[in-house]
Amino acid sequence: MPYQREEMITASEVARYVYCQRAWWYDHELIRTGKFRRHAHRRGRLGKGQVTYQGQYAERLNRQLVSYDYGVTGRPDYVIDRDSLPVPVLRKIGHAPDAPYDSHVAQILVHCLLIETTVRVPPPFGIVRYNERTFEVDYDPPAFDALMHLLEEIRSEKKHTTTPHRSHEIRRRCFGCSHQGTCDESLVQG
Numbered sequence: 001m002p003y004q005r006e007e008m009i010t011a012s013e014v015a016r017y018v019y020c021q022r023a024w025w026y027d028h029e030l031i032r033t034g035k036f037r038r039h040a041h042r043r044g045r046l047g048k049g050q051v052t053y054q055g056q057y058a059e060r061l062n063r064q065l066v067s068y069d070y071g072v073t074g075r076p077d078y079v080i081d082r083d084s085l086p087v088p089v090l091r092k093i094g095h096a097p098d099a100p101y102d103s104h105v106a107q108i109l110v111h112c113l114l115i116e117t118t119v120r121v122p123p124p125f126g127i128v129r130y131n132e133r134t135f136e137v138d139y140d141p142p143a144f145d146a147l148m149h150l151l152e153e154i155r156s157e158k159k160h161t162t163t164p165h166r167s168h169e170i171r172r173r174c175f176g177c178s179h180q181g182t183c184d185e186s187l188v189q190g
């Protein structure tokens, strides 16, 4: 059964959940109580020098994408044409890690899913681009299954009334977290 608009999970929300479930929950609560507004996609979002996708699916892809079947929405930073197939690109400012962060992998997979459901053509992969390095993330059956499992987990977690525990042991994540000041499970306290 198709999802309703209010049930949509955004690609950036999926990334946030993977980053830290507790941070995702805090975001979720702020949105629910109206203290934090989820960003609508802005006009002029593309940076200088970037171009909108010019391929055969341009009319359907240069916009906010929504899949009612999977209950997800989002907009790739941009889409490129690779052997006549649309491939989403996630642009991240900052030095490249040895492998793309798992939150970015999850986010680009949502964009792949959105493209597939919009134009009925699955991208072979998505691209995560850091300052000096670019990664291709396969969009294959195992990746699809993992994404489905993740979306199911997020929907299940949304039904709970208790705040989830920190889902990682990475101090760097807490350093960069906007909830660090109030979170009693932060790894940078004390």
Ligand code: SF4
Pocket: 020, 021, 022, 023, 024, 026, 166, 167, 173, 174, 175, 177, 178, 179, 180, 183, 184, 185, 186, 187
């Ligand atoms: S401070 Fe750390 S544990 Fe707490 S919400 Fe942020 S990332 Fe998660």
